[in-house]
Amino acid sequence: MNLPIYLDNNATTPMDPRVLEAMIPYFTQKFGNAASRNHPFGWAAEEGVDYAREQVAKLIGANEKEIIFTSGATEANNLAIKGVFEMYKDKGNHIITCTTEHKAVLDACKHLEKLGAEITYLQVKSDGLINLQELENAITDKTILVSIMYGNNEIGVIQPIKEISAITHKHGALFFTDATQAVGKIPVDVIADGIDLMAFSAHKMYGPKGVGALYVRRKNPRVKVTAQMDGGGHERGMRSGTLNVPGIVGFGKACELCNLEMAEEAKRLSALRDKLESSLTILEESYVNGNREYRLPHVANISFKYVEGEGLMMAMKDMAVSSGSACTSASLEPSYVLKSLGLSDDLAHSSIRFGLGRFTTEEEVNFAIEQTKKAVNHLRDLSPLWEMFKEGIDLDKVEWVEH
Amino acid sequence: MAYSDKVIDHYTNPRNVGTLDKSKNNVGTGLVGAPECGDVMRLQIEVDANNVITDAKFKTFGCGSAIASSSLATEWLKGKSIDDAMAIDNMDIVEELALPPVKIHCSVLAEDAIKAAINDYRVKNGLEALVSEKSHH
Ligand SMILES: Cc1ncc(COP(=O)(O)O)c(C=O)c1O
Ligand code: FES
Numbered sequence: 429m430n431l432p433i434y435l436d437n438n439a440t441t442p443m444d445p446r447v448l449e450a451m452i453p454y455f456t457q458k459f460g461n462a463a464s465r466n467h468p469f470g471w472a473a474e475e476g477v478d479y480a481r482e483q484v485a486k487l488i489g490a491n492e493k494e495i496i497f498t499s500g501a502t503e504a505n506n507l508a509i510k511g512v513f514e515m516y517k518d519k520g521n522h523i524i525t526c527t528t529e530h531k532a533v534l535d536a537c538k539h540l541e542k543l544g545a546e547i548t549y550l551q552v553k554s555d556g557l558i559n560l561q562e563l564e565n566a567i568t569d570k571t572i573l574v575s576i577m578y579g580n581n582e583i584g585v586i587q588p589i590k591e592i593s594a595i596t597h598k599h600g601a602l603f604f605t606d607a608t609q610a611v612g613k614i615p616v617d618v619i620a621d622g623i624d625l626m627a628f629s630a631h632k633m634y635g636p637k638g639v640g641a642l643y644v645r646r647k648n649p650r651v652k653v654t655a656q657m658d659g660g661g662h663e664r665g666m667r668s669g670t671l672n673v674p675g676i677v678g679f680g681k682a683c684e685l686c687n688l689e690m691a692e693e694a695k696r697l698s699a700l701r702d703k704l705e706s707s708l709t710i711l712e713e714s715y716v717n718g719n720r721e722y723r724l725p726h727v728a729n730i731s732f733k734y735v736e737g738e739g740l741m742m743a744m745k746d747m748a749v750s751s752g753s754a755c756t757s758a759s760l761e762p763s764y765v766l767k768s769l770g771l772s773d774d775l776a777h778s779s780i781r782f783g784l785g786r787f788t789t790e791e792e793v794n795f796a797i798e799q800t801k802k803a804v805n806h807l808r809d810l811s812p813l814w815e816m817f818k819e820g821i822d823l824d825k826v827e828w829v830e831h
Numbered sequence: 832m833a834y835s836d837k838v839i840d841h842y843t844n845p846r847n848v849g850t851l852d853k854s855k856n857n858v859g860t861g862l863v864g865a866p867e868c869g870d871v872m873r874l875q876i877e878v879d880a881n882n883v884i885t886d887a888k889f890k891t892f893g894c895g896s897a898i899a900s901s902s903l904a905t906e907w908l909k910g911k912s913i914d915d916a917m918a919i920d921n922m923d924i925v926e927e928l929a930l931p932p933v934k935i936h937c938s939v940l941a942e943d944a945i946k947a948a949i950n951d952y953r954v955k956n957g958l959e960a961l962v963s964e965k966s967h968h
Contacts (some may be wrong), residue, residue, distance in 0.1 A: 736892050742842060
């Protein structure tokens with residue numbers, strides 16, 4: 429086992445060596461521009477892209493013509509939300525999303541608010557799932573888009589996608605989902621799930637960084653988005669720019685591998701995740717955040733009450749994890765996702781996200797369990813709050829001197 | 832962001848962790864910060880008849896820099912007179928631990944905790960609380 433161990437696979441995944449192997453020829457040999465239609469260099473590149481497009485489409489049950497390559501999920505989210513708003517503005521200006529979405533969705537919506545959009549931000553329940561009745565109540569005759577993520581990046585909960593799309597379609601709106609954390613980890617099928625637009629990204633599924641896709645449905649209904657960048661009209665006019673051929677080839681290979689291996693992998697990872705969780709929640713006052721039934725197989729988000737996340741991460745020095753604590757982020761605000769679940773600030777500050785992945789071994793998980801336990805105990809020995817809790821003092825009644 | 836060696840040292844081997852009997856008249860306790868802010872520091876001093884600090888203890892809920900700042904503060908406090916202790920400035924801590932700008936508030940918390948502990952001691956012993964002339968907020 430090599431230290432430090434990597435348990436932050438929701439932030440990004442290492443690239444699978446098989447993906448790298450598929451990409452290599454496209455840097456120096458098949459380096460052509462996929463849009464060069466009149467010589468073999470262009471044809472070789474185009475062939476690589478075409479094949480990758482099929483691999484990507486296959487993983488999500490789409491037609492290859494429905495895949496628009498982008499620079500990643502951030503761009504795909506922006507293209508979907510802003511592109512739909514612009515394309516369908518005669519139909520309405522109302523978009524529904526929820527408070528636990530990724531910033532790329534929330535900030536794209538904020539941007540549109542300045543341009544006259546009405547945005548409804550649905551609250552989530554304490555388990556992180558939206559309330560379907562609230563969704564239905566929020567829809568108006570001006571609603572053009574419902575944007576709800578598939579799997580959450582911090583707590584891993586999976587929203588009831590089929591039900592959400594059914595409600596959305598009943599009222600004649602389009603359904604977009606940011607499926608960045610779900611695609612390649614669990615079965616995602618755009619037909620069965622009733623998805624009209626979907627964003628996802630290669631670097632979360634053992635592919636390269638800087639490449640992703642927007643799925644745009646072509647039939648029942650035919651969906652269109654207004655391009656957000658002007659240029660050569662690539663990708664059916666929806667996303668101009670010379671294609672990132674090696675990246676796209678790698679993305680394709682990554683999708684193929686996920687398609688072949690994710691069922692087994694999910695079983696293995698959820699067993700490891702369960703082991704991690706059950707071993708760590710033995711510690712007093714530790715809580716798993718988010719719904720434990722409807723969730724991705726590879727992520728555990730746990731709050732260790734009375735210890736602060738960043739301090740804790742420092743003690744877990746041989747492992748890479750992430751924390752909802754404010755001190756780790758530039759904003760000084762603890763995780764808005766955890767706060768949306770109704771967690772108090774102090775519990776949000778005390779959270780650690782463990783993200784397992786394809787290359788995580790059982791030995792590493794065992795190591796993580798031992799290190800984490802030690803770290804929590806070390807920090808609780810140092811924590812005045814833990815001491816007060818042990819003395820039976822109600823911390824909510826203490827008058828704190830905020831600084 | 833990488834931590835300085837001194838922060839890591841204090842964090843890994845914190846000095847003077849613990850609790851003094853806060854009901855004693857010669858013990859001053861400072862509890863500053865709030866759980867919602869992600870940092871709470873408790874610093875205690877024990878003072879002898881000559882106004883010299885004979886013991887200091889801390890417990891901190893916070894990031895590594897906050898833990899290191901309070902650990903360092905207890906080291907500095909021991910053996911100091913109350914007046915000298917009152918003069919400890921958060922920037923001394925920043926310098927000693929090589930804290931980056933985003934971690935300055937962790938040192939401010941330590942200075943606040945020192946002053947709160949001293950004032951608690953003073954008030955317990957019939958002296959008025961001292962107000963620090965400088966404000967960080
Ligand atoms: C849910 C979700 N959406 C979008 C993104 C952004 O993806 P990308 O890094 O490909 O732009 C991420 C990754 O941080 C994510 O987790
Ligand atoms: S206590 Fe918040 S960053 Fe140090």
